[in-house]
Amino acid sequence: MAQKLKKIHTEKTSLHERNLHRERYDFIELINSYQELSKFVFVNPFGDKSIDFANPDAVKALNKALLKYFYGISYWDIPDGYLCPPIPGRADYIHYIADLLASVNGGKFPVGKNVKVLDIGVGANCVYPIVGHREYGWSFTGSDIDPVSVDSARQIIDKKPSLEGAIDIRLQTSPKNIFKGIIHPEEFFDVTICNPPFHASMAEAQAGTKRKLINLGLAKGPKAVLNFGGQNAELWVEGGEEVFVKQMIRESAEIPSQCLWFTSLISxxxxxxxxxxxxxxVNALNVKTVEMAQGQKVSRFVAWTFLDNDMQKKWAKERFKK
Structure with a gap:
């Protein structure tokens, strides 16, 4: 498991107990890991070191430092304007997914390459597969409809030999489909994850970003809305997240025995x-809603399966082997 920062700060107790980011950021250690971060760090009015979270370059530098320090990723980059996700929140989803799998495995979360995870909308950042593989040794397949995102994710993997063979990136050539064209016949996954585009339009996405920046006290006039990262496919879809997730549910019902648990974040x-x-x-046999608190923000994911309890236990016995 990755190295933890020195326990010298107040814990973010709302994060999952195995989340490596429960401590407040130790900028001295992070700068030692990635020197470029230093140009963005300042002392705020409360006397704490911080960065301007409205500055996409600062957020990207922080992510580079976190990924290098905690997960050993020396090269990580995304194209300008693409989503630069908060690492602690991404890690929380992965850890709760491990708990979900443990629930059908005698309380033990499975580890190793035999565990197969499908990340729908992996994005240019490839963060979920990086965290999941580093923390649990799982094998990942990531899909995306954007060729630039696919190329970016592949480049991150190519720069880290230990990730090759552990993460496979696939281009979804049909924007109307989610699992179709990605999950091959006779291919099985233990769990699928997804952070769906949750806005219904670009205008809604921009308004939501500006509102968030204002709430955080980070907005700097009308141009603040331009500081968010994320391409159209990452941020919005016609009908919003409900339409997207419903389509995912309908497609999952067509391959009920090819995956143990289907899941999606719900914003x-x-x-x-x-x-x-x-x-x-679609007659899902078991549905779970897992809430995850990150500071003042509460997020959640919904998980569903078409396998009964006996089938779930049999699946775990046969597949969750080191």
Whole structure:
């Protein structure tokens, strides 16, 4: 498991207990790991070291430092304008997924390359596969509809030999499909993960970003909205996340025995009733909603399976072997 920062700061106790980012950022250690971060670090009015989280270059430098220090990733970059995700939140999803798999494996989270995970919308950043492989040794397949994202993710993998063979990136050539064209016949996954585009339009995405920056006290006039990262496919889809996740549910019902657990993050609580209704229509046998708190923000993911309890235990016995 990756090295932890020195325990000299107050813990972020809302994060998962195995999350390496429970401590406040130790910028001295992070700068030692990635020197370029130093140009963005300053002392805020409270006397703490910080960065300007409205500055995409600063956020990217922080991510580079975190990925190098905690996960041994010496090269990590994304094209300008692409989503630069918060690493602690991404790690939380992975750890809760491990708990989900443990729930059908006698309480023990499975480790090793035999565990197969599909990341829908892997993005240019490839963060979920990096964290999941480094923390648990899982094998990942990442899919995306954007060729630039696919090329970027592949470049990150190519620069780290230990990731080659552990992470496979596939281009989804049909924007209307999610699993179709990605999951091959007779191919099996233990779990799928997804951070869906949750806005219904670019205008809504921009408004949401500006609102977040204002709430954080980071907005700097009308241009603040331009400081977010993320391409169209990463941020919005016609109909928003509810339409996207419902399509995912319908497609999952067509391959019920090829995956143990299907999951997706759900950003808006108002999306849940529609998701539950769709899961009832396709006769999902078990549905779980897992809440994850990160500071003042509460996020969640919904998980569903078409396998009964006996089938789940049999799956784990046969596949979760080192």
């Amino acid at each position: 808006k609580r108002t999306t849940l009733p529609g998701v539950y209704s769709e899961l009832k229509k």
